[in-house]
Amino acid sequence: MPFIPHTENDTRTMLDTIGADSIEDLFDEIPAELRAQPLSEVPAGRNEMAVSRLLQARAAQDIQALSFLGAGAYEHHIPAAVWELTTRGEFYTAYTPYQAEASQGTLQLLYEFQTMMTELTAMDVSNASLYDGASALAEAVLMAVRANRKSKSKRILIPTTVNPTYRSVVNTIVRHQGIQLELVNYDTQSGYIDPASLPTDPGDITALVIPQPNFFGALEDVDALTDWAQAHGALVIGVVNPTAMALITPPGEWGNGTGADIVCGEGQPLGAPLSSGGPYFGFMCCAQKHVRQMPGRIIGRTDDIEGKTGYVLTLQAREQHIRRSKATSNICTNQGLLTTAATIYLSLMGPEGLRQTAEHSHANTHKLAEKLCAIKGVEKIFNRPCFHETVLRLPKPANEILSALDTQGVLGGFDLSQTYPELGNAILVCATETKTDNDLEQYATALRNVLA
Amino acid sequence: MHDTHTPLIFEHSRPGRINNTHTQRSTAQTSIIPDAMLRKTPPRLPEVSEMDAVRHYTRLSQKNFSIDTHFYPLGSCTMKHNPRACNTLAMLPGFLSRHPLSPEQHGQGYLSCMWDLQEILKDVTGMTAVSLTPMAGAQGEFAGVAMIRAYHDANNDTTRSEILVPDAAHGTNPATATMCGYATKEIPTDANGDVDVDALKAVVGPQTAGIMLTNPSTLGVFDRRIKEIAGIVHKAGGLLYYDGANLNAILGKVKPGDMGFDVIHMNLHKTFSTPHGGGGPGAGPVGVSERLKPFMPIPVVGKNDNGYYWLTEKDLPQSIGRLSAFMGNAGVLLRAYIYALLLGREGMTRVADYATLNANYLMAKLSQAGFDMALPERRATHEFILTLKRQAKEQGVTAMDFAKRLLDYGFHAPTTYFPLIVPECLLIEPTESESKETLDAFVEAMAAIQKEAESDAQTLKGAPYTMPMRRLDDVKAARELDLRYKQS
Numbered sequence: 001m002p003f004i005p006h007t008e009n010d011t012r013t014m015l016d017t018i019g020a021d022s023i024e025d026l027f028d029e030i031p032a033e034l035r036a037q038p039l040s041e042v043p044a045g046r047n048e049m050a051v052s053r054l055l056q057a058r059a060a061q062d063i064q065a066l067s068f069l070g071a072g073a074y075e076h077h078i079p080a081a082v083w084e085l086t087t088r089g090e091f092y093t094a095y096t097p098y099q100a101e102a103s104q105g106t107l108q109l110l111y112e113f114q115t116m117m118t119e120l121t122a123m124d125v126s127n128a129s130l131y132d133g134a135s136a137l138a139e140a141v142l143m144a145v146r147a148n149r150k151s152k153s154k155r156i157l158i159p160t161t162v163n164p165t166y167r168s169v170v171n172t173i174v175r176h177q178g179i180q181l182e183l184v185n186y187d188t189q190s191g192y193i194d195p196a197s198l199p200t201d202p203g204d205i206t207a208l209v210i211p212q213p214n215f216f217g218a219l220e221d222v223d224a225l226t227d228w229a230q231a232h233g234a235l236v237i238g239v240v241n242p243t244a245m246a247l248i249t250p251p252g253e254w255g256n257g258t259g260a261d262i263v264c265g266e267g268q269p270l271g272a273p274l275s276s277g278g279p280y281f282g283f284m285c286c287a288q289k290h291v292r293q294m295p296g297r298i299i300g301r302t303d304d305i306e307g308k309t310g311y312v313l314t315l316q317a318r319e320q321h322i323r324r325s326k327a328t329s330n331i332c333t334n335q336g337l338l339t340t341a342a343t344i345y346l347s348l349m350g351p352e353g354l355r356q357t358a359e360h361s362h363a364n365t366h367k368l369a370e371k372l373c374a375i376k377g378v379e380k381i382f383n384r385p386c387f388h389e390t391v392l393r394l395p396k397p398a399n400e401i402l403s404a405l406d407t408q409g410v411l412g413g414f415d416l417s418q419t420y421p422e423l424g425n426a427i428l429v430c431a432t433e434t435k436t437d438n439d440l441e442q443y444a445t446a447l448r449n450v451l452a
Numbered sequence: 453m454h455d456t457h458t459p460l461i462f463e464h465s466r467p468g469r470i471n472n473t474h475t476q477r478s479t480a481q482t483s484i485i486p487d488a489m490l491r492k493t494p495p496r497l498p499e500v501s502e503m504d505a506v507r508h509y510t511r512l513s514q515k516n517f518s519i520d521t522h523f524y525p526l527g528s529c530t531m532k533h534n535p536r537a538c539n540t541l542a543m544l545p546g547f548l549s550r551h552p553l554s555p556e557q558h559g560q561g562y563l564s565c566m567w568d569l570q571e572i573l574k575d576v577t578g579m580t581a582v583s584l585t586p587m588a589g590a591q592g593e594f595a596g597v598a599m600i601r602a603y604h605d606a607n608n609d610t611t612r613s614e615i616l617v618p619d620a621a622h623g624t625n626p627a628t629a630t631m632c633g634y635a636t637k638e639i640p641t642d643a644n645g646d647v648d649v650d651a652l653k654a655v656v657g658p659q660t661a662g663i664m665l666t667n668p669s670t671l672g673v674f675d676r677r678i679k680e681i682a683g684i685v686h687k688a689g690g691l692l693y694y695d696g697a698n699l700n701a702i703l704g705k706v707k708p709g710d711m712g713f714d715v716i717h718m719n720l721h722k723t724f725s726t727p728h729g730g731g732g733p734g735a736g737p738v739g740v741s742e743r744l745k746p747f748m749p750i751p752v753v754g755k756n757d758n759g760y761y762w763l764t765e766k767d768l769p770q771s772i773g774r775l776s777a778f779m780g781n782a783g784v785l786l787r788a789y790i791y792a793l794l795l796g797r798e799g800m801t802r803v804a805d806y807a808t809l810n811a812n813y814l815m816a817k818l819s820q821a822g823f824d825m826a827l828p829e830r831r832a833t834h835e836f837i838l839t840l841k842r843q844a845k846e847q848g849v850t851a852m853d854f855a856k857r858l859l860d861y862g863f864h865a866p867t868t869y870f871p872l873i874v875p876e877c878l879l880i881e882p883t884e885s886e887s888k889e890t891l892d893a894f895v896e897a898m899a900a901i902q903k904e905a906e907s908d909a910q911t912l913k914g915a916p917y918t919m920p921m922r923r924l925d926d927v928k929a930a931r932e933l934d935l936r937y938k939q940s
């Protein structure tokens with residue numbers, strides 16, 4: 001029987017031990033009127049060979065074109081060792097490390113992960129992951145409301161340069177707790193939040209969200225925004241791209257004061273394949289003083305009774321299994337395996353490898369934009385410096401051009417006209433380190449053909 | 453197991469030890485980022501060779517218990533075998549490299565799998581529709597309770613302020629109620645392990661938004677009065693939420709939809725055997741009855757003459773909204789789908805049969821070995837509870853001591869101290885994957901530990917002895933917080 005080891009003889013002996021005549025007897029406490037009709041939509045069982053054939057055929061339908069899509073999920077080279085190690089059964093098939101002495105592998109790895117994330121963000125502490133970048137931002141908003149005891153308003157300012165889907169997820173998750181999300185508009189010339197446009201007397205604000213880079217790929221004036229928020233008693237929530245941290249000022253160093261209070265983001269660029277959108281992982285770091293308000297698992301270093309160093313889940317009094325309705329979040333299962341991949345990815349990249357990845361992605365996107373803007377009618381919309389994405393305006397409706405490019409084997413980017421209609425025929429393009437000069441040229445050629 | 457100390461990866465680091473380059477050109481050429489925005493000092497990530505990293509993480513992996521290496525009867529977690537085909541096939545390049553925003557016509561293979569999975573889960577749960585997007589059980593719970601709120605709101609029924617939760621419930625249930633803006637009211641459990649119906653009647657009322665129930669409950673028994681409970685809550689205008697984290701014992705046997713539930717979440721990382729990865733990822737799809745269908749979280753997979761496509765805000769304007777940046781833990785869902793295909797409909801019912809057989813057998817054997825069951829008169833479902841209250845009193849040993857000593861005998865410990873209402877409890881879930889020999893060996897280990905408790909409780913209290921670590925100091929960890937390596 002698939003995945004069941006019992007022989008007929010075993011079953012018989014076991015039933016005798018129980019004192020039951022048949023397996024069916026074991027279900028005798030279920031009221032008869034509740035017993036289900038046989039399953040009808042679940043297909044008949046197939047063996048591994050048959051299922052492999054089916055899945056191979058389906059996967060083959062999805063082989064993708066040359067892609068310049070980003071918008072929250074990024075194609076990066078993942079060293080082969082990352083998933084070779086991550087899918088070792090001892091990592092892959094372990095549960096949450098509740099029995100610390102029998103889970104030192106996972107626990108030490110997570111302690112290393114936390115260290116790496118605090119290094120990337122220049123923050124004091126990190127948790128052991130949340131679900132994804134969008135839900136991590138929602139958790140960050142809830143955390144800011146708990147952490148900012150001086151603020152009573154529960155007003156959170158969110159720039160429209162934050163990924164629109166993130167804003168929508170935040171709204172889904174925090175709306176039941178009396179929190180007000182107020183949008184801050186961007187400068188349509190530059191594609192960033194102009195600090196000069198912020199009110200001088202904003203009243204009681206609980207937190208300001210600062211994306212870096214923002215959804216357009218542009219770099220925000222994080223120092224001025226941080227100083228403005230902190231001057232008005234608001235906490236700063238950074239939502240950052242982890243690859244970019246190798247290149248640009250990390251949130252722990254934003255502004256003139258103590259840096260951001262809470263930092264979160266999407267961990268996917270650190271070793272997770274695109275995989276239709278998941279599993280990825282959300283990360284969250286914060287300043288030491290806020291650690292007791294963090295959601296999610298946190299690993300701490302301690303000693304055993306003989307004084308040897310080891311690792312455990314700690315500060316569990318924040319969590320649902322202890323604190324129940326007063327917990328910092330309902331999260332229980334997180335994205336452990338993806339943090340395993342990220343930790344191994346960051347070890348293999350090192351500071352130099354990650355910097356190169358960031359720089360080359362930045363340079364490739366810049367190069368791509370130059371090539372495409374040489375085509376008549378194509379122009380860059382914003383003049384802010386970018387990380388590895390940028391916004392281009394096209395001479396015709398974006399969806400038409402993108403489908404035409406698709407027929408030429410190029411996924412040309414993300415259509416912004418639904419979410420940012422004020423930008424006209426605009427697309428968001430991304431060229432990571434995976435793209436060669438030939439790839440960039442192929443895009444330019446395809447676009448030239450399409451526009452001809 | 454290794455009992456040697458494993459240095460941190462940072463301690464293997466040497467300045468200038470550069471691993472491979474992962475870029476197309478030797479230099480990046482252009483940077484248009486102004487100096488003021490550039491990072492001044494690089495992050496202190498490890499500088500190690502590939503071999504350093506491979507050895508280090510291989511070594512760390514060897515310090516874990518896992519299903520692949522040990523019997524792992526962790527109650528409420530369904531640690532069953534994770535078939536390898538599920539992983540291999542979910543990692544096929546077409547699935548693995550697909551960008552989530554690439555056009556639907558480039559995802560027909562993937563989307564067809566997700567459509568099929570929705571249909572399978574509808575059948576298994578007896579619900580009208582399924583949304584796959586929640587990323588774990590707790591997020592499924594959030595989606596479910598948010599839908600209950602949306603339903604009441606849509607009926608202009610806005611004064612309901614409470615969610616009822618049994619005292620045996622998983623911690624995520626009350627925590628979820630809070631996130632949805634509800635107060636939690638606890639319902640006691642009666643002496644037989646069922647919800648105390650009289651207590652329920654006493655607290656249910658016009659303020660009741662709904663009830664969150666697990667059935668089989670976290671006590672490992674099937675609540676026989678479930679229909680009556682459903683009637684009471686529905687009559688008061690509340691809705692029923694089914695915490696379907698653990699469906700292993702009811703697959704093909706009972707459907708939550710038939711029990712009268714309005715919404716359910718399922719933990720595919722338990723019943724559908726996707727790996728738990730040392731903490732996650734999971735997948736917590738929700739199933740709904742007809743009346744909650746308009747409120748389902750998006751996106752949901754739809755199908756028309758052109759093929760498969762995503763239903764979004766436009767199609768479901770009353771949806772509670774999005775829960776993730778894309779569509780949840782796609783790769784986990786694929787693994788669950790592959791598992792469902794491998795089992796098929798007979799295989800699913802068989803899972804319930806043998807998970808139940810194993811749990812009842814283990815319960816019988818442990819009783820015969822002299823252990824006390826929390827609910828000895830009841831049938832076990834996929835799991836059951838053993839209580840060490842007597843041992844605590846007579847020998848001064850605890851559930852924790854037994855748990856730690858089991859590690860020395862080569863078994864992962866069962867869940868301890870949950871549910872909170874049974875003193876010194878072990879919640880034991882063997883799953884259908886385990887053979888009679890393994891279960892017998894576990895009983896022998898438990899009996900041997902009991903002997904130690906009687907003859908030498910002190911030794912038992914010092915366990916474990918054969919792990920890489922002796923018992924770890926949780927109090928010190930929380931008092932003297934050390935949450936990252938401080939590099940010099």
Ligand SMILES: Cc1ncc(COP(=O)(O)O)c(C=O)c1O
Nearest residue numbers: 332333528588589590622697734
């Ligand atoms: C009964 C029960 N409910 C809810 C959950 C929460 O599920 P998750 O950990 O996937 O969030 C679990 C598992 O942890 C559980 O056992």
